[in-house]
Amino acid sequence: MDPALKDVGKKEGLEIWRVNKFKLEKLPKSQYGIFYKGDSYIVMNSKHNEAWDVHFWLGQNTSIDEQGTAAIKAVEIDNSLNGIPVQHREVQGHESPLFLSYFKKGIRYMDGGYESGFDHINDKLENFKPRLLKCKGKRNVRVIQVELSPKSLNLGDVFILDLGLKIYVWMPPASGRLERIKGIELAHSIQKSERNGRPEVILLDSDYDNCPEFWQYFGGTQTIKTIKKADDVESDENYWRDNRQKTMLWRVSDSSGQVKVTLAGESGLDKSKLDTNDAFIVDTVSGGIYVWLGKGCTSTEKEKAMVWAEKYLQQANRPSWTQVTRVIEDAEPADFVQWFSGWKNPKKTQSFEPKLFQCSNESGKLTVEEIKNFTQEDLDGDDVMILDGGNQIFVWVGAGANKEEKDSAKATAKKYLETDTLPRSKHASYEIIFQTKEPTSFKKYFSKWDDELFKNDARSFENIRKLIFA
The missing domain is CATH 3.40.20.10 (Severin)
Known part of the structure; x- marks a missing residue:
């Protein structure tokens, strides 16, 4: 194993390595969030319950060798932690909400690669x-x-x-x-x-x-x-939702030397469709693709998962930057479980992870951008937002939202449900609520809630400006 990975995953929190000549170099915390376009990185988040997310990030100008090294090092980490980590493939400019959530101040893309990065620092x-x-x-x-x-x-x-x-x-x-x-x-x-x-x-x-x-x-x-x-200027939004999208389940085989996929189900997926002896690709369209590996898969098959994903993207004529996540049977994250009904695993505390979205409905198309690991401070008073709790959906209207956004709040909620592909109760409902008048049923989705935060307008631009440059 790479010496830079000694004791990997034993401490809770974020660790980042940059690929340098087929080896890894650990980054100091002062450089977290800075990514050079010519490089590849490993970003690992260790959680308190022996769960890990391993992301390999590929800059737009990174070499094929560096891409390969990043993927190999991700497998090394995976093997050292008994194959449990969830693996994510991240491409510059199209990172997952989970990846972006690690960097609350945003991420920076800098020109050059390893050598230019070294020069900039000095x-x-x-x-x-x-x-x-x-x-x-x-x-x-x-x-x-x-x-x-x-x-x-x-x-x-x-x-x-x-x-x-x-x-x-x-x-x-x-x-x-x-x-x-x-x-x-x-x-x-x-x-x-x-x-x-x-x-x-x-x-x-x-x-x-x-x-x-x-x-x-x-x-x-x-x-x-x-x-x-x-x-x-082009839109900032992540993707357009429309009601033509279908979640697809594909069984994967490469016994002939070529990757072959066979349709195993679409929309309304049930957990029973997953076979412990096989590998599957779940294509959620807007939510990226997942490669699920059953316990019966060999270590070689586990190592091939990301290669399968890339070949599938080519065959399906999907963009090369599509987000890819690899999951292992019995270690599935809530983000994966949510696409299936019939998921009754006693080890799971929840099969649906609440989600917060900044939404807009332009030209009849619903645009959504997810905010992962959200807090109350992510509720922006200038916006209309959606909190998806599974069978309970809230449309939160900020005090500073314009009249058109306020008037269309109900239409936004209906559009959100109509274009939804997640399995949920037929009785799923939505409720429109307003800033400073949030009910307890809404507040419970936040780890902390401070009623004074909105009253004091603590997150206004002027207040933040004064706070930073006081």
């Missing part, structure tokens, strides 16, 4: 090469390094101009509240955690269009007239 700030970072996403904010050019800017997103000893946070009027908060949190993190407090942080919001020092890097203040409007 750069002298006085010789720092300016760079532009883009904060993208309403909920799960991703920060990506983009070309330092006016073509990269738009009036709907937050950008950070990093000059080494000066950090500008550019927040145009159409940018979202959460993106602004993430932007100033990131600038503060770079200032304090990475550079010992040396840089000056400058926030540009009301004066976004008239700061000469900022605009000199983009051709001068006259360039503002050429910047793309928010409406001209």
Whole structure:
């Protein structure tokens, strides 16, 4: 086993390794959340109940060798923990909500790979090469390094101009509240955690269009007239839901040397369809695909699971970045169990994990983005959100939601149920509730609830700004 994996999985919490010349290098906590586009990583979350999630993350420019090494190292971890961990394949820009939930301040994509990453850390700030970072996403904010050019800017997103000893946070009027908060949190993190407090942080919001020092890097203040409007930029949303989607169950075989899949069921899946001696692929469409391995599968078959998944994606003409999760019989997470009825395992405390979504209904299509490991602070007063408790669904209307969003709350709930593919009771119902008037039946889904949080508007942009730069 790789020396970097000594004692792996014995301590609760997050560990991250980067692939370097076919070996793993453990990252210090100060670099958690920073990913270089030319690299591959292993991210492992160890939970208190001897349960593990192992993610191998692939940058858009990572080499085939590094991808292979990451997959092999994930198998090494798997073998050392008796094959119990849930494995996840993550591709840059299309990470799962679970992966993103580990990084509450968002994740950063940086240019280059291992060597350039090393150089950046040791750069002298006085010789720092300016760079532009883009904060993208309403909920799960991703920060990506983009070309330092006016073509990269738009009036709907937050950008950070990093000059080494000066950090500008550019927040145009159409940018979202959460993106602004993430932007100033990131600038503060770079200032304090990475550079010992040396840089000056400058926030540009009301004066976004008239700061000469900022605009000199983009051709001068006259360039503002050429910047793309928010409406001209692609949507942040994860996926569109529609009622044509079906959950499919496929039996996997590669006895002939080629991966073959045979349809074993669709929609309304029942646990009885899974055979302990076989491997199956569950294609949930919007929710990615799962590879389920029965206890009768050999160790070789377990190692092939991700290869099967990639070949299935090719055969099914699915995007290569589709989220893939490998699960083992009797160690299935709630995210997998939820797709089946008839799941009566006494070891399971629940077969449905409550989910929180930021939703919008544009042009008749329902857009949903899941927030994993949610807390009360994830309820954003500017939005309408859905809390899915299985047979009880809440539509939470924030105080700052616009009139159109409030008026369409009921339609959003109905659309959500109509496009749903999860097995649930015919009597599943929804309830529309309003911020500060939440019933106990809603609050119980949160580990902690503070009635004062909304009254004090503690998560407003101005309050966060004051708190960070006090």
